[in-house]
Amino acid sequence: MDKLTLLWQSTSLAHFEIGQVVMMAVGCLLLFLAIVKKFEPLLLLPIGFGAILTNIPLAGFSDPGGLLYYIYHVGIETGVFPLLIFMGVGAMTDFSALIANPRMLLLGAAAQFGIFGTLFGAIALNLVPGFEFTLKDASAIAIIGGADGPTAIFLASKLAPELLGAIAVAAYSYMALVPIIQPPIMRLLTTEDERNIKMAQLRVVSKREKIIFPLAVLLMTILFLPSATPLIGMFCLGNLMKESGVVDRLSNTAQNELINIVTIFLGLAVGSKLSADKFLTLETLGILGLGAIAFSIGTAAGILMAKALGKFSSEKINPLIGAAGVSAVPMAARVVNKVGLETNPHNFLLMHAMGPNVAGVLGSAVAAGILLALVG
Amino acid sequence: MQPDVMSLLLEAGMLLLVGMSVVFLFLTLLIGAVNVIAWASAKFPEEVPKSVNKARSSSSPTTNQSGVPAPVVAAISAAVEQYRRQH
Numbered sequence: 001m002d003k004l005t006l007l008w009q010s011t012s013l014a015h016f017e018i019g020q021v022v023m024m025a026v027g028c029l030l031l032f033l034a035i036v037k038k039f040e041p042l043l044l045l046p047i048g049f050g051a052i053l054t055n056i057p058l059a060g061f062s063d064p065g066g067l068l069y070y071i072y073h074v075g076i077e078t079g080v081f082p083l084l085i086f087m088g089v090g091a092m093t094d095f096s097a098l099i100a101n102p103r104m105l106l107l108g109a110a111a112q113f114g115i116f117g118t119l120f121g122a123i124a125l126n127l128v129p130g131f132e133f134t135l136k137d138a139s140a141i142a143i144i145g146g147a148d149g150p151t152a153i154f155l156a157s158k159l160a161p162e163l164l165g166a167i168a169v170a171a172y173s174y175m176a177l178v179p180i181i182q183p184p185i186m187r188l189l190t191t192e193d194e195r196n197i198k199m200a201q202l203r204v205v206s207k208r209e210k211i212i213f214p215l216a217v218l219l220m221t222i223l224f225l226p227s228a229t230p231l232i233g234m235f236c237l238g239n240l241m242k243e244s245g246v247v248d249r250l251s252n253t254a255q256n257e258l259i260n261i262v263t264i265f266l267g268l269a270v271g272s273k274l275s276a277d278k279f280l281t282l283e284t285l286g287i288l289g290l291g292a293i294a295f296s297i298g299t300a301a302g303i304l305m306a307k308a309l310g311k312f313s314s315e316k317i318n319p320l321i322g323a324a325g326v327s328a329v330p331m332a333a334r335v336v337n338k339v340g341l342e343t344n345p346h347n348f349l350l351m352h353a354m355g356p357n358v359a360g361v362l363g364s365a366v367a368a369g370i371l372l373a374l375v376g
Numbered sequence: 377m378q379p380d381v382m383s384l385l386l387e388a389g390m391l392l393l394v395g396m397s398v399v400f401l402f403l404t405l406l407i408g409a410v411n412v413i414a415w416a417s418a419k420f421p422e423e424v425p426k427s428v429n430k431a432r433s434s435s436s437p438t439t440n441q442s443g444v445p446a447p448v449v450a451a452i453s454a455a456v457e458q459y460r461r462q463h
Binding site for chain 1: 381383384387388389391392394395396398399400402403405406407409413416417420422444449
């Protein structure tokens with residue numbers, strides 16, 4: 001009989017807590033979203049699986065000495081994984097649309113209103129009983145509005161590690177939902193005539209400009225915002241490797257093998273933070289709600305800025321491209337293109353939207369640097 | 377609790393102002409930088425076109441050898457020049 005009790009005690013069945021079961025269900029939901037709905041599968045699949053692994057009783061994946069504990073410790077607590085991903089993203093980014101029309105940077109800047117507006121909103125949520133967000137928590141939540149996974153994980157790991165799981169899941173889920181969240185806002189804020197506007201073709205950008213650009217961005221970040229240099233520095237390194245054309249092997253590795261390897265571990269590590277005591281809280285609901293608001297505000301601010309810019313500009317600007325300012329490369333630009341084509345099947349806005357889109361990446365990295373400098 | 381939230385809200389409002397100003401300032405400066413880069417690139421054209429010119433002048437005898445008459449070569453290059461100037 002003793003032996004039977006011992007055997008029973010060594011099974012998970014005897015040790016399951018209700019929270020762990022619920023979190024495993026959340027992990028399965030993420031797997032479902034990734035596999036069936038194809039929502040950001042590259043991240044949601046490892047995150048969902050990580051959530052299942054970390055909630056297995058007795059296995060101790062996330063206890064000191066466990067696999068996920070080390071992956072998290074090595075990659076996220078140190079900030080290394082999001083930065084390596086950012087290098088890969090840099091190596092995949094083509095700035096020519098932005099260099100050809102640099103004013104698009106203003107659209108990328110305006111969309112960051114989503115971040116700072118949500119920061120305000122997160123603090124205002126403290127007026128509701130049950131919420132107690134500190135300024136650090138609020139900043140980490142607000143960065144979801146930057147619509148940039150690595151930036152959100154980097155900032156959350158520095159400012160509010162205990163909220164990281166919820167923030168990362170919210171950020172990636174909403175990035176997958178960009179085609180659903182953005183179009184209604186875009187249609188609401190623009191008239192049919194505005195959506196019809198055709199933009200002048202972009203000039204050809206020389207190779208030398210593309211090589212100098214990342215260096216110029218880095219120099220300005222060094223001078224004015226050193227707290228953003230980890231993000232911008234790695235991003236510029238990746239971009240320079242691509243544009244210089246002399247280290248194709250490194251550039252290819254950064255945008256393929258390396259980013260893929262890191263993505264697996266990043267997903268698992270984020271999943272390991274989806275434990276019941278940290279995720280099944282009222283705060284998670286607040287974070288999910290605030291994330292949606294952040295995306296919406298960012299989209300709206302970008303469109304309104306594009307409208308304002310169009311009024312003062314000699315060249316016509318289609319206000320739809322402002323929506324791409326929220327980064328989420330290249331999904332947001334594709335959404336702009338799609339909404340533009342609905343109004344006029346001959347109006348291709350994809351290249352024009354890539355400008356604000358990559359500007360949004362820079363903008364959210366700058367915003368993250370500001371939050372690190374002022375709140376961190 | 378309430379006054380605490382008020383001071384936090386005030387701080388968040390300040391962050392909103394400062395943050396947006398810095399983002400705009402930084403990216404506006406970057407616009408200036410991109411314009412300077414574009415201006416400099418236009419002012420000092422890349423070496424590549426020069427070498428193309430050299431290649432063109434050195435290769436014109438060979439094209440003559442290959443049977444294309446010099447006036448035809450001249451006419452085509454003039455048309456190309458004109459096209460490049462217009463676009």
